[in-house]
Amino acid sequence: MDNHPISCYHLGHYFQVEGKQLQEQYKEHISDYSGWDQKDHAHEWMLFAGNLSSRLSIDETALSNGELYTIITNKEAKGRKGAIVAMIKGTVAEDIIGVLKKIPERSRKRVQEVTMDMAANMQLAIKRCFVNAHRVIDRFHVQKLAYDAVQECRIKYRWAALDLENQAVAQARKNKAGYQPEVLSNGDTLKQLLARSRYLLFKHHSKWTAVQSKRAELLFERYPQLKHAYELSLRLGDIFKVCKSKEQAFKKLAL
Known part of the structure; x- marks a missing residue:
C-alpha cells in the first residue's frame, strides 16, 4: 500500500481479511500516521513544500459532505506522487495565503506559472504568494x-x-x-x-x-x-x- 495505489478493502479481500479492520491497523500501527508532523492540523490544511515546482495549478473541489477545499498541485508531477503542494479547507483568500506563505519566500519566487479559474480569491492568493508567476486562466x-x-x-x-x-x-x-x-x-x-x-x-x-x-x-x-x-x-x-x-x-x- 506504500508503493502501489491499492485500497485496504481490495487488499483485504485478496487475503480474506476484513478491509475496514485492515485499514484501521494500517493507519494506527503500520503507517507513520501517528507520528505525522501535520496530524494536528491536517483537517484544516496540509502543506508539502518539497513538491513545489515552477509550474503549479490551483483549483477548488468538493470532498466529503460537500466541503470545499482549495488544492494547489505541481503540474510537472502529472497527477502522480508528489503532485499535491497544499490542500486547504475552504476558499477564503486569507486562509490560502496564510498556508502558502509558510513556504520559504525564495522557493515561492521560483514559481513561473500558475493555472487557475477566474475566481477573485484565487487570483489574490497567487498574486500575494507567487509574485513572479504568470497567472494563466484555464481554458x-x-x-x-x-x-x-x-x-x-x-x-x-x-x-x-x-x-x-x-x-x-x-x-x-x-x-x-x-x-x-x-x-x-x-x-x-x-x-x-x-x-x-x-x-x-x-x-x-x-x-x-x-x-x-x-x-x-x-x-x-x-x-x-x-x-x-x-x-x-x-x-x-x-x-x-x-x-x-x-x-x-x-x-x-x-x-
Missing part, C-alpha cells in the same frame, strides 16, 4: 462561460415558450375548449424541444446523433439567435485548439 473555465451563456439563451426561450403555452391554456379554458400544443416533426412540443436540446448544445455538432441533429435543425430554425450563440461557443473552442500564440488568438477573436 476550460473560459469555455464554460461561453457554454453557460448558450444555456442561458436556451432557458430564456424556454420560459417564454412556457408563458405562451400557459396563456394559450388559460384562453382555451375561458373559451371552454380543449388545448392541443403544436407537435413538431420529431414528436416534440416547443417546450420539450427547448428542454431536450440542453445536452446537444454542450456537444460539437460532429458528435450529434441523428435524433440530436434533427432536434438541432428544428431548434435553430425557430431560434436563429441561439444558433449564433452556439456557433460562437464552437469558434471559441477552435481558437484554443488551433492558435499557438496570444497574437494569433486575438486576431481570431475579432469575429
